[in-house]
Amino acid sequence: MNSLASADRRIAWILGAAFFISYAYFYQAGGWGENSRFAMIRAILERHTVQIDDYSLHTGDLAIWNGHFYTDKAPGASLLALIPVALARGIDRLVGVDPQGYPGLAWTSYVAAVSTSGIFTVVAALSIFWLGRRWGYSRGASCFAATAYGVATPAWCYATLFMGHAPAAGCLALGFAAAWATGDPANQRPLRSAWIVGLACGWAVLTEFPSAVPVLFITGLSLSSARAARPQDWPQIVGRVLAGGAIVAALLLAYNVVSFGSPFRFGYLNEADPRYYHMREGFFGIALPRVHVLGELLFGRYRGLLPIAPLIAVTPIGLLILGRTDSGYRAAWTAAAIAVFYFLMNASYFFWDGGAVYGPRHVIPSLPFLSLGLLPLWEHGRTIGRVLLTAGWVWGAAVTLIAVSTFLQPPANTLKDPVWELMWPAFRDGDLSLSPQTMVSRSIDTSRLRGRQQRHAAWNLGEIAGLHGHATLVPLGVVWLAAFFLCWPLVSADRRSGQEVSSSGAGARSERPIAGPSALRR
Numbered sequence: 001m002n003s004l005a006s007a008d009r010r011i012a013w014i015l016g017a018a019f020f021i022s023y024a025y026f027y028q029a030g031g032w033g034e035n036s037r038f039a040m041i042r043a044i045l046e047r048h049t050v051q052i053d054d055y056s057l058h059t060g061d062l063a064i065w066n067g068h069f070y071t072d073k074a075p076g077a078s079l080l081a082l083i084p085v086a087l088a089r090g091i092d093r094l095v096g097v098d099p100q101g102y103p104g105l106a107w108t109s110y111v112a113a114v115s116t117s118g119i120f121t122v123v124a125a126l127s128i129f130w131l132g133r134r135w136g137y138s139r140g141a142s143c144f145a146a147t148a149y150g151v152a153t154p155a156w157c158y159a160t161l162f163m164g165h166a167p168a169a170g171c172l173a174l175g176f177a178a179a180w181a182t183g184d185p186a187n188q189r190p191l192r193s194a195w196i197v198g199l200a201c202g203w204a205v206l207t208e209f210p211s212a213v214p215v216l217f218i219t220g221l222s223l224s225s226a227r228a229a230r231p232q233d234w235p236q237i238v239g240r241v242l243a244g245g246a247i248v249a250a251l252l253l254a255y256n257v258v259s260f261g262s263p264f265r266f267g268y269l270n271e272a273d274p275r276y277y278h279m280r281e282g283f284f285g286i287a288l289p290r291v292h293v294l295g296e297l298l299f300g301r302y303r304g305l306l307p308i309a310p311l312i313a314v315t316p317i318g319l320l321i322l323g324r325t326d327s328g329y330r331a332a333w334t335a336a337a338i339a340v341f342y343f344l345m346n347a348s349y350f351f352w353d354g355g356a357v358y359g360p361r362h363v364i365p366s367l368p369f370l371s372l373g374l375l376p377l378w379e380h381g382r383t384i385g386r387v388l389l390t391a392g393w394v395w396g397a398a399v400t401l402i403a404v405s406t407f408l409q410p411p412a413n414t415l416k417d418p419v420w421e422l423m424w425p426a427f428r429d430g431d432l433s434l435s436p437q438t439m440v441s442r443s444i445d446t447s448r449l450r451g452r453q454q455r456h457a458a459w460n461l462g463e464i465a466g467l468h469g470h471a472t473l474v475p476l477g478v479v480w481l482a483a484f485f486l487c488w489p490l491v492s493a494d495r496r497s498g499q500e501v502s503s504s505g506a507g508a509r510s511e512r513p514i515a516g517p518s519a520l521r522r
Contacts, residue, residue, distance in 0.1 A: 007139070011139060020119070021479050022476060023160055024118055026433075026458075026460050027460070029457035029458040031409050031437060032059045032356075032442075033161075034439070035059035035440070036061035036073055037073050037081075039056075039058060040075065056272075065260045074164055074267075075252070080167060080203075081162070085111055085115075088107060105438065112162050117163065120171065125368075130177055131375075132375045135322075135375065137375045138491075140378065145375045148374050154308060154359040154400065156401075157359070165362075165365055166364065171201065172204045172214055172365055172368070173369075175200035175204065176331075178197045179218045179334075182222045183222070183226045184229070190226065197244065198246075199247065200244075201218055202249060205248070210342075214338040214365070266284075268285075288348055294347040303360045308396065311393060311396055314374075314392075318376045319335055322376050334369075335372050339363075342365060343366065356409040356410060374389070402423050402424055403419065406426045407423060407434035407449065408435075410446075425450075431451065434456060435457055436448075436455060436458075441457075460472050
């Protein structure tokens, strides 16, 4: 992809560092999904097998085949974390810590979450910033959209969990940005972008199988844009996109053969828990969308997205605006199609509520694409519009901070409103990092979460430093204040430059040729 201008690169580094620290700041400890994925890593490193028989008591997310247990999850997140965890285990040994003891497991599982969910959420946020700048939007609009996604939606929460949604979102966002770049006339390395499309989209599927449908949309964006912009390179671009995807597909098929004896047999078809027999109904548990479930996913207190991330309510308007631009309509409609797919898929899924989780976890990969709609809304917004957008940002960031610092996996079906019944009271009282579930515990006593009645397995870096209660969050606040003051001069300079160009009658700046506000189709 084309390099950013010097100031843009500085902002990207500042935001990337602030995002990474924010995600690495919290360790959420265990849970069925996390423990299942981590068990596969341990099995490979400790037993040289993908069978997790020795760790099957740590989770209920199990597949069984020929008398052996396997993770029922897609293997992508575990494979991504394999090398980082191996290195972390080496550090354990160097400092005299047993990698299989509690401190060692806490450290290595923390590394697994940070190196997958954390890093790929940073990738998704910076992809939004990069696209905003390449489409002609100001640094202010690009920073707003990127930070809205990164800290004012549940993406922040899932960036701290060793699950597949955040890595899938990052891979899809990276593939989307590269897909657009293959058709960017200013891109001098379209073939490299094509490789990124294939590899990133392939790994998204390897991490979360439902990503296969968005991958089709993104691939279509790449090939259609490239065919229109550079027909002479189109055959080579097609070949590299397909080759990148084929490399990852071969890895998935090989894993299925090793685990389940067939390249086309997946863990979800071999659930060990009989309560998951619905996974064999329809298409892996997916039937037809249900209107009432869709309403719950959007507005419900139990799993609704809009009460915890209200900015998402206006993003479709922004995508419509983006869709009116000459060069942005393909990207806008692709982003909208991806978002619609995830909501319809979630509304069609038998286990639509996602179990013991925060918000609608199955739609998390749609959030980078919805957040793109904030670019034109900020750019076109007058004072009152930006005030309202800022208010939505503050609300989303505040609620997300409450959740990420307390407990992200509240018991399923026992709380009607997990945020206000559990998370807010705990946060108000300074009772943070509630989870007592380790990477080797299958269940917890949820009636004793509050008041330090159980030893907390979760922590944040402020607690590690010896702080307590709300004071543990002060260092994180300092990080974001520093990021703001470092970015503000660059954003202000960009705004002044834009005003000078506008007053001279030149229209949009020439270095932003793609889809900014001056590019609206008549």
